[in-house]
Amino acid sequence: MLHSTTIHLPEWINEVVDWQRRYDNDDEKMALAITLSQQNVARGTGGPFGSAIFEIETGKLVSVGVNRVMPLSNSSAHGEMVAIMLAEQAVQSFSLGADGVARELFTSCEPCAMCLGGTLWSGVKRLVCAATAEDARAIGFDEGPVFEQSYQYLRDAGVEVVRNVQQPAAAAVLQSYVQDGGTIYNG
Numbered sequence: 176m177l178h179s180t181t182i183h184l185p186e187w188i189n190e191v192v193d194w195q196r197r198y199d200n201d202d203e204k205m206a207l208a209i210t211l212s213q214q215n216v217a218r219g220t221g222g223p224f225g226s227a228i229f230e231i232e233t234g235k236l237v238s239v240g241v242n243r244v245m246p247l248s249n250s251s252a253h254g255e256m257v258a259i260m261l262a263e264q265a266v267q268s269f270s271l272g273a274d275g276v277a278r279e280l281f282t283s284c285e286p287c288a289m290c291l292g293g294t295l296w297s298g299v300k301r302l303v304c305a306a307t308a309e310d311a312r313a314i315g316f317d318e319g320p321v322f323e324q325s326y327q328y329l330r331d332a333g334v335e336v337v338r339n340v341q342q343p344a345a346a347a348v349l350q351s352y353v354q355d356g357g358t359i360y361n362g
């Protein structure tokens with residue numbers, strides 16, 4: 176029986192990500208998440224979703240994630256979860272806020288039910304989304320039981336939520352995925 180599994184990013188990540196760069200504003204940060212989603216489609220390494228986690232105060236990039244569900248045979252390997260797991264390994268804590276450094280998650284598409292829960296448990300203080308759940312559903316992806324109250328729960332827990340940042344660019348990546356014949360798993 177297997178006793179472990181591995182989550183890893185595609186090999187092209189370091190061609191796309193500048194780990195030394197400081198990101199000054201939401202547009203720069205979201206541009207990275209959307210670029211990751213677009214490259215993941217273009218290079219055939221997973222579904223059309225990308226995420227990135229930053230330190231809020233410094234703009235330092237902590238981790239990135241792309242959807243790896245099919246390549247890794249792992250239904251949990253959504254972009255947000257991959258970014259969260261790698262960030263937690265980077266800071267060596269199950270909480271991305273326990274050390275007093277506030278961190279934020281940028282995602283190219285509003286989180287599914289799993290990832291919205293994962294966002295809450297991760298300890299990030301801010302969630303910023305591009306494409307909407309409706310954009311994902313429009314190409315056949317099911318986001319699961321996510322309700323407006325779910326977002327309010329996060330806000331009540333101290334997580335700032337910002338939506339529709341660069342939504343058209345992120346939605347265009349979703350459309351390109353389906354136009355190129357990308358597989359809609361869990362559809």
Ligand SMILES: [Zn+2]
Binds near residue numbers: 255286289
């Ligand atoms: Zn998800």
